[in-house]
Amino acid sequence: MATQPRSGFSINAYVTSFIALTAVVFGVVGLMAFQQIDDVRGQMRDQAVQAARAELNANLQQLVDTLHGALDGLAAWDEVRQQLVDPTYYSYWRDHRLASSGKLPSIRAELVLYGSHGTPLDGLGPALDAPPPAGAWVQRVDDTVVLRSVRTVQPPTRNHPLGYAELRAPLIEILRAGQYPFRYIEPASLHLLMEHDEQVDVAGVGGRTNFVVRADAADESLRDALLSAVLRAGALALFVALLLYGTITAFISLPLRCLSRHIDALSSGTRRQHCPRLFVHELHKVWNSLQDYHGRLSALHRRLDDKNRELWQLAHRDSLTEVFNRRAFEEDIRQAFERTRAGWVALLLFDCNHFKAINDTYGHTVGDAVLRGIAGALGRGLRRGDRLYRMGGDEFAAMYCASTPGKAVALAQRCLDEVRREDFCSYGIREPIKLSIGICEAAVEEVRGYSDLMRRADVAMYHAKRPNRSHLALYSPEMEADSDGLVSHWTRDTVYEVLAGSQALQMHYQPIAHLGSGDVKYYEALARIEREGELILPRQIMPILQSQRLETEFDCAVLRAVYDDLTADHLPAGVGVAVNLAAPSLLDDAAQSAIFRLAKFLPSRAIMLELTETSLIANIERAAEALARLRAEGFVIVLDDFGSGYSSLRYVADMPVDIVKFDLALVHSLGGEQRLGAVVAGLAKLMRETGYELVAEGIECAELAAEARRAGFQLGQGYALGRPMRSPRADACLPVDARDD
Structure with a gap:
């Protein structure tokens, strides 16, 4: 038997699974996109930091160059030399003349002059190391980061220095003031990491300066735009998914459910479903095909039922007499013994005496008419509802179950009377038609199955056929002693079935x-024949074989x-x-x-x-x-x-x-x-x-x-x-x- 395929899921479940899977894929793709954007933004931030540091170094160098240019001019100015020669009015000169001379750079800067021994001319502040460091350097003084640069002041006629000129500028304040513009750095965030009085060369200032890179408006705009685009795409995908779900549910899922209920109704034989409004052409075609198939299948079932009834009649009816045949008898008697556990069962066997002589004398046509006449007479003699069976040749049988015994003999006598009243002379027969009837009436629990019932009826038939005996005999155990040579129809037919290829033959060793x-x-x-749970032994088999020369x-x-x-x-x-x-x-x-x-x-x-x-x-x-x-x-x-x-x-x-x-x-x-x-x-x-x-x-x-x-x-x-x-x-x-x- 073919295995039944497993039941699948509903179409709504598949659609929901598809939408969920799409959402998961969309989410994963979005996360991957955001991750990639963050990676790009990180690279851009790194590049901005590098650019900002380069920009800081460039501004520092420009500031140093400005400071050096101004300092070179001051070192060559005659008034500076005069102040170094005679510093009597140095303070006044510094505060008034120098401030208005235009010799100082445009940035905030302070000029400090030192004598040849490095002592400040105003006597304030520490002395300058002699010789002073070349170039520029940065020093933290209190809370101020000062950019310092020193030049030696030489007289025009001799090589001995007159003194030294130093320009000091507050580095962080100048950079924060915006005199040197920054594109990448927030100037207010500049902070130099130095200890008090620590001196650092200008080349090392960039690496020790902390700052905040300015936010890139384009980068933020791009991020906001991408986020907005992803959210819009997600909302659109959700809307499309919901629209798709609703469309499939309305136009496919609901009609398919209706089709499924319709098929269930057809299978169970209940009232069929009304056709829903189908918007999909293929579903409408499936509905119409199903209706057409069901109509043709119903017509086929009706024809098949008619054929089955016809075949049953052919298989269970005798074509000549139209009474039931031996197959019907075997099925009915088997079912009767299966259903009946108590009560009485009666079997009547009818045999036409000397029918072979009638058939040989008058021909088969007359013989067939005689058999039909006998069947009709026996049918009239039986009770309403009793079945008459033709067992083969001129043999008939009737069987019934009852709650009390004693009715079989009267029923058999009535059948004999009906046969005597039948006008067989109309068929051209001069001899009277006589029947012999063997009757077995017994309690169900007394007989060993229906084969034993058949054997007893055969024994009674054997006695009914004997000369000078009544043509009606009721079985009694005393008949067994005179029936040793009797072979029952049941046994004979079973032996014939074995010769025809039946699997009932068994060999015992x-x-x-x-x-x-x-x-x-x-x-x-040693040969045995098994029939209905009973064994037919050689003493019953051999007489049949020897009489018919079938050894x-x-x-x-x-x-x-x-x-x-x-x-x-x-x-x-x-x-x-x-x-x-x-x-x-x-x-x-x-x-x-x-x-x-x-x-x-x-x-x-x-x-x-x-x-x-x-x-x-x-x-x-x-x-x-x-x-x-x-x-x-x-x-x-x-x-x-x-x-x-x-x-x-x-x-x-x-x-x-x-x-x-x-x-x-x-x-x-x-x-x-x-x-x-x-x-x-x-x-x-x-x-x-x-x-x-x-x-x-x-x-x-x-x-x-x-x-x-x-x-x-x-x-x-x-x-x-x-x-x-x-x-x-x-x-x-x-x-x-x-x-x-």
């Missing part, structure tokens, strides 16, 4: 063992069953198997073909063919030739039931056999009459010395086994050595009555 060690040499295959066909079925069992390894490896055959099977092509199929298992397993002496005597010459060919192929020939027939020892000597099985009547004489036992023992000794291997049948006790062994028998068969079983390899075996074989 009984061991043939060494009387000394008890080891099994081979198994004899060869049955042997073919047995050979096929043994072949199948050997192929399925039902028997232990290496142990032989014996098959009973009728002598005509040796001369039949189909039987010989089935025999030679068993050669496949030679020589790993011995294959024995058992034949009775009486069957061989009928055509000993041709049988001997066939047996010789089989022996040449490796088969072992066994003479079965020796002593039960009328053959002489000369016939036995002429038969090409390897093993002789003494009939159980001879074997049982070993433990009985002394004279007969001595004859059997002598015969066994003679045949053993001639080269035959001997088997004693009917060994049912240890004492008889010991007698047979003393008489010279090597092998034995019987209950004392092992019962027949379905499969000797199985742990549990199915014993049956070996006396039936």
